Amino acid sequence: MAPGDHTASSKVAVLLVNLGTPDAPTPAAVKRYLKEFLSDPRVVEIPALIWQPILRGIILNTRPAKSAHAYQQVWTEQGSPLAAITAQKAAALQTRLGDTVRVDWAMRYGNPSIASRIIALKDDGYDRIVLAPLYPQYAGATTATVVDAANACLRSLRWQPALRIVPPYYADPAYITALADDLGAQIDALAFVPEVLLLSFHGMPERTRRLGDPYYDQCAVSVRLLEKALARPDLRVEMTFQSRFGKAKWLEPATDTVLIEEARKGTQRLVVAAPGFAADCLETLEELAIRGRALFSDAGGAEFAALACLNAGDAGMAMLETLVRRELGGWLT
Numbered sequence: 001m002a003p004g005d006h007t008a009s010s011k012v013a014v015l016l017v018n019l020g021t022p023d024a025p026t027p028a029a030v031k032r033y034l035k036e037f038l039s040d041p042r043v044v045e046i047p048a049l050i051w052q053p054i055l056r057g058i059i060l061n062t063r064p065a066k067s068a069h070a071y072q073q074v075w076t077e078q079g080s081p082l083a084a085i086t087a088q089k090a091a092a093l094q095t096r097l098g099d100t101v102r103v104d105w106a107m108r109y110g111n112p113s114i115a116s117r118i119i120a121l122k123d124d125g126y127d128r129i130v131l132a133p134l135y136p137q138y139a140g141a142t143t144a145t146v147v148d149a150a151n152a153c154l155r156s157l158r159w160q161p162a163l164r165i166v167p168p169y170y171a172d173p174a175y176i177t178a179l180a181d182d183l184g185a186q187i188d189a190l191a192f193v194p195e196v197l198l199l200s201f202h203g204m205p206e207r208t209r210r211l212g213d214p215y216y217d218q219c220a221v222s223v224r225l226l227e228k229a230l231a232r233p234d235l236r237v238e239m240t241f242q243s244r245f246g247k248a249k250w251l252e253p254a255t256d257t258v259l260i261e262e263a264r265k266g267t268q269r270l271v272v273a274a275p276g277f278a279a280d281c282l283e284t285l286e287e288l289a290i291r292g293r294a295l296f297s298d299a300g301g302a303e304f305a306a307l308a309c310l311n312a313g314d315a316g317m318a319m320l321e322t323l324v325r326r327e328l329g330g331w332l333t
Ligand SMILES: C=CC1=C(C)c2cc3[nH]c(cc4nc(cc5[nH]c(cc1n2)c(C)c5CCC(=O)O)C(CCC(=O)O)=C4C)c(C)c3C=C
Pocket: 019, 020, 021, 022, 042, 043, 044, 063, 067, 080, 082, 135, 139, 141, 142, 202, 203, 204, 205, 243, 245, 276, 277, 280, 281, 282, 283
């Protein structure tokens, strides 16, 4: 837009946002990423005066090497799976929405940052942005912090773009149908018939639930609706929480504990899916598909499969298109 031209017609963009990931599977890159991520007071709700010495003195000196090893096992030629798949989702949504809207993506922690993409879009003349946090279930540690980061960026701008935010979609029929269709097809394609389907969500400190975070309840609603939509009376569905971090009590039951208990009590064929993740990532590809499999089989289980997330497949993209088009209402001519 030419200097002084403040009247050009609106351009509309969609910004998909996911959690974030290191730039490389190395201890140094993981350390940079974890420092930013775990310094967010929405993620670790311990006063900074207490938490920062623990983070800088202990966690950032021990965890990066261990996590880098885990990232190395799932890293792809396109980089971190979380970033690569989020980019694929943006490209697939761009195709679905056509040229009248620009689709971009960002990460809450690491690169590309939310601020860098909002400013790039604004510089390109996009003055209406639909922000889509890719979290079906709302948590202060995920959805809210994406909105915080977008607002912090807007605060720095004299001439702000208008912002619309895609709300959590944990009970949206588009989400439940997409998951039921996609997981159902993946289960039917297996070489075995599972007895149990674990729906594993990323954990949160138990305290956040008591403080009013709706995350646990929204996960439980998704599970109930998904079980109904799957309509498989012979498949027992269980909700679990993975990725425990730190010393506090986290939401239960824990996925790793349940995998062992199921095998010990005689479950032979088990599948696990992660409906709270829009894209496969370290937590699904390493924690569930590699370590989860080992836990189940070491405890006596016979058949195991970790199902893929919706990623950039047709079911998930049709859902995302529905959610985004809803927010685009009135903005497209
Ligand atoms: C999908 C929802 C997520 C919630 C809720 C969430 C809460 C949460 N996470 C941590 C700590 C870590 N999470 C890590 C990885 C990670 N977390 C999510 C999503 C949620 N986290 C994703 C998609 C990923 C994968 C990132 C990737 O690069 O693939 C990690 C880093 C990995 C590791 O070192 O194990 C940490 C640490 C907390 C403390 C928290 C809630 C308060």
